[in-house]
Amino acid sequence: MYSEKVMDHFMNPRNVGEIENADGIGEVGNAKCGDIMKMYLKIENDVIVDVKFKTFGCGSAIATSSIATEMIKGKTIQEALKLTNQAVVEALDGLPPQKIHCSVLAEQAVKSALLDYAKKHHITLDELNDFHPDEDHHEHGEEYEEA
Amino acid sequence: MYSEKVMDHFMNPRNVGEIENADGIGEVGNAKCGDIMKMYLKIENDVIVDVKFKTFGCGSAIATSSIATEMIKGKTIQEALKLTNQAVVEALDGLPPQKIHCSVLAEQAVKSALLDYAKKHHITLDELNDFHPDEDHHEHGEEYEEA
Amino acid sequence: MNKRIYLDYSATTPMKQEVLEEMLPYFTERFGNPSSIHSFGREAKQAIDQARSRLAKAIGAKQDEIYFTGGGSEADNWAIKGVAYANRDKGNHIITTKIEHHAVLHTCEYLEKDGFEVTYLDVDEYGMISLEQLRNAITDRTILITLMFANNEIGTIQPIGEIGAIAREKGIYFHTDAVQALGNVKIDVNALNIDLMSMSAHKIYGPKGVGGLYIRKGVKIHSLIHGGAQERRRRAGTENLPGIVGFGKAAELAIENLDGHIRHVKDLRDRLIKGIMDKVDYVRFNGHPENRLPGNAHFAFEFIEGESLLLSLDMLGIAGSSGSACTSGSLDPSHVLMAIGLPHEIAHGSLRLTIGDFTTAEEIDYVINELPKIVDRLRQMSPLYEKVKGGQK
Amino acid sequence: MNKRIYLDYSATTPMKQEVLEEMLPYFTERFGNPSSIHSFGREAKQAIDQARSRLAKAIGAKQDEIYFTGGGSEADNWAIKGVAYANRDKGNHIITTKIEHHAVLHTCEYLEKDGFEVTYLDVDEYGMISLEQLRNAITDRTILITLMFANNEIGTIQPIGEIGAIAREKGIYFHTDAVQALGNVKIDVNALNIDLMSMSAHKIYGPKGVGGLYIRKGVKIHSLIHGGAQERRRRAGTENLPGIVGFGKAAELAIENLDGHIRHVKDLRDRLIKGIMDKVDYVRFNGHPENRLPGNAHFAFEFIEGESLLLSLDMLGIAGSSGSACTSGSLDPSHVLMAIGLPHEIAHGSLRLTIGDFTTAEEIDYVINELPKIVDRLRQMSPLYEKVKGGQK
Numbered sequence A, B: 001m002y003s004e005k006v007m008d009h010f011m012n013p014r015n016v017g018e019i020e021n022a023d024g025i026g027e028v029g030n031a032k033c034g035d036i037m038k039m040y041l042k043i044e045n046d047v048i049v050d051v052k053f054k055t056f057g058c059g060s061a062i063a064t065s066s067i068a069t070e071m072i073k074g075k076t077i078q079e080a081l082k083l084t085n086q087a088v089v090e091a092l093d094g095l096p097p098q099k100i101h102c103s104v105l106a107e108q109a110v111k112s113a114l115l116d117y118a119k120k121h122h123i124t125l126d127e128l129n130d131f132h133p134d135e136d137h138h139e140h141g142e143e144y145e146e147a
Numbered sequence C, D: 001m002n003k004r005i006y007l008d009y010s011a012t013t014p015m016k017q018e019v020l021e022e023m024l025p026y027f028t029e030r031f032g033n034p035s036s037i038h039s040f041g042r043e044a045k046q047a048i049d050q051a052r053s054r055l056a057k058a059i060g061a062k063q064d065e066i067y068f069t070g071g072g073s074e075a076d077n078w079a080i081k082g083v084a085y086a087n088r089d090k091g092n093h094i095i096t097t098k099i100e101h102h103a104v105l106h107t108c109e110y111l112e113k114d115g116f117e118v119t120y121l122d123v124d125e126y127g128m129i130s131l132e133q134l135r136n137a138i139t140d141r142t143i144l145i146t147l148m149f150a151n152n153e154i155g156t157i158q159p160i161g162e163i164g165a166i167a168r169e170k171g172i173y174f175h176t177d178a179v180q181a182l183g184n185v186k187i188d189v190n191a192l193n194i195d196l197m198s199m200s201a202h203k204i205y206g207p208k209g210v211g212g213l214y215i216r217k218g219v220k221i222h223s224l225i226h227g228g229a230q231e232r233r234r235r236a237g238t239e240n241l242p243g244i245v246g247f248g249k250a251a252e253l254a255i256e257n258l259d260g261h262i263r264h265v266k267d268l269r270d271r272l273i274k275g276i277m278d279k280v281d282y283v284r285f286n287g288h289p290e291n292r293l294p295g296n297a298h299f300a301f302e303f304i305e306g307e308s309l310l311l312s313l314d315m316l317g318i319a320g321s322s323g324s325a326c327t328s329g330s331l332d333p334s335h336v337l338m339a340i341g342l343p344h345e346i347a348h349g350s351l352r353l354t355i356g357d358f359t360t361a362e363e364i365d366y367v368i369n370e371l372p373k374i375v376d377r378l379r380q381m382s383p384l385y386e387k388v389k390g391g392q393k
């Protein structure tokens, strides 16, 4: 079902935890839908010097969170804004169709944290003008039967 | 499917053949329905001294013909008239439900031959007043699927 | 991964060796078509007759009330559609519950599109229906009550005898999906007033792809699969000869060993439940405390999600199941967990472990040892857990 | 009875050893439910995927156009009812033939009771339909043509490519029952414009109780068995894992060996036909002389009845089949023999001998030697034969 990459990031997630006094915090998803991602950023001179996450969710929710933190760590804000869910999926060597929404969530968690940073620091990030993290992010794949 | 008795009478039918100048001949069934029984009687002093049959039909049609000839050979006409299809079925240790009609046919073949004898010899057999061998004798059992 | 611990017996069971051995000759040697009149056909027919009589004996039915199908789902579909369409002149109302298997629920939904009306009974927090609600739901248009014997997720067993009595009293056909109950509960279709009952071989250590429908003599029902005259003209198709033979053997074994089986799986189940409840906080135990399948344990661990739990267990070779939405790719957790009133976020953390004849105490102890660590690891990652940690733990 | 000679391969086939071996691990070890996400489930899922791809390859389909069923009859029922109900808004007319298998005929009759109209095409003395009659039967209410690939009794193969082309041209769905054709004829669903196709494993040395339905992408069809999301949500029920694995293997073997298989059974079939026709008088050979299944020989022996022929053969260990009414307990001989215009009394004397991969030349020679003696013995007992004896023989 999952690629080795996904299983690796699920079993050995990178950057789990919280950052005290984080510069930006993003939280997307909700418990009702079964996945919440919370992302903490430490930003110095427009560069993401540290990032941590906590995730409530399925294997791919945890794996996408983990790899997303890796993909933006050490990057500038502008670079991080370019992170797409497709890139996350590719970096994980693919996801099953019904799990694509997790990658969308990871992208949104990063953007939410950056938006929070921008708000706190009174910066405008044009890239996020159309960003509404609360919209339904679920894309339905095939449904599998409980056995 | 068939009892050993049926298979024995089918594989080694008794009294197969014709009787030249028979005293009574009965033929029942028709080719369309897949079974015809023809029975020949030699009668002396009201006793069936010889009986032969020819049958076109399935295994149980042949077996019922065969055992019916055995059951009436050496019997008086009055005794032969008492032959019932149930007696034929019992003598064969049973028949599958969809084959019961063969035993009816055997009974009718005997009666037809006796009726023919009676007509030729201008005798009245009261037992045969209600006998109409041309009526549909089929009783339907379960249908089985061709495989 | 060396050790493999299978705790998903409600999903499917391994076949027992005795069952396989009974089946083997029928693949390559005694392979005839039971409808054929030659010796190959006759020996096939005999084998089917024997299986039918074994199954009949297992549930207190007559041999000619047992019909073999291609599985439990086909049996459910056949029973419900077959009775609905054959009795449409009498009424168009069907009563079922909110916690049925999808084979029943989706069939009922299909019938709703075709003019039938369906009442879906509620269940309480333990998954039990209310007999009063059932009685009140009956109208003079009601033609069928279809109500599962035992639930596949939370294991709750319904008061089938009482339900059967109500149905009989009102002259309404009563179908029960006994796919999970067979081999785990004593069943007598006459004592329980059951008119139709679905069964499936692969849940009782028999082969997959074979099921059965008990149809009480006299029940008016249409066929689902038309064609040849097999199964007394009611279910067409060349019989799954080895499968049916295996089902017969599995049913026989299940009934012979019923008490021993129940004792074995119940002991291990209780050991598992105690072990987990003692070692883990914030966990709920779901389903009815007493009226439940002997091998069923169903938990909901707060703050974590079921699939990640399953995956973590799987990495240790432990096979379980979850009613979390994430295992099915749908949005909502299982309809059963919703029906018993579990909040979404808690339902997401559900884990079903089902125990069978091959389960050992060592396996259970291993799970009792490992599962709390996994729960803890996932909670450490969970943003929901951090909120309660400080205060309570 | 020591020697047993099986000449009823069209009824069912013994499973090949390779097929059994491929299946065996899936009963007791790799027994998982393909819907489960743990390792047991994943290895089961993989096995099903492989089988699906083998079957797809065998008929030139895409993998996601193959759906597994519980047999050929279920596939026929599903295809016909599923398309009929899903396309009722477009029309209510179905075209089929008089010589279909009962799984098609009785399904059509069921639909007739529910407001559908069905045209049953005639066939000529060889069992062939007329393309012109087909074309004329099409109306603007026609939603489905269901027409068998090869007949199970007399072996006649229809011009499927031409029929497919007509259906495609008119925009009508084309279903074909290929239960007898698979493994005996090269099939490419695209070249032949087939939209739906029924298959059955036990006719190609695979297991009983497993079938398949090819459904071209885009075809509008309802489910027959509702419930779980198996088979891309179209056919519910826990998959018959070993059965499906066996079907996949059998399909692979059938395609690999197709030419060799055809040559083998055809040679023996022709040897049988020649032997019998040379030695027996008053015998007809039924079905199409060229366009027929390679292993099918179908005779009608005048003056005798099929069941007594079969029984006599069976006493020698020879297993055959008959379309006589007496084998089925019904009044009329098979509908197929009626449709090709065989008089009742001749149809009653029919004998189908179907040859397969395990048939040997010695077996055929034995039959050629024994069958004429049996025919003669039965004719000596027949009151019909005595009438022709004097004059002609």
Ligand SMILES: Cc1ncc(COP(=O)(O)O)c(C=O)c1O
Pocket (backbone or CB within 6 Å): B147, C236, C237, C238, C239, D071, D072, D073, D074, D076, D101, D103, D148, D150, D151, D152, D177, D179, D180, D200, D201, D202, D209, D211
């Ligand atoms: C032409 C044809 N269609 C359908 C079937 C039914 O297949 P099954 O017996 O697998 O249900 C058969 C065989 O019995 C057949 O020969």
Ligand SMILES: Cc1ncc(COP(=O)(O)O)c(C=O)c1O
Pocket (backbone or CB within 6 Å): A147, C071, C072, C073, C074, C076, C101, C103, C148, C150, C151, C152, C177, C179, C180, C200, C201, C202, C209, C211, D236, D237, D238, D239
């Ligand atoms: C309660 C219940 N009903 C029906 C079914 C369906 O049975 P099958 O998978 O054999 O079609 C199952 C199992 O999947 C079940 O647990």
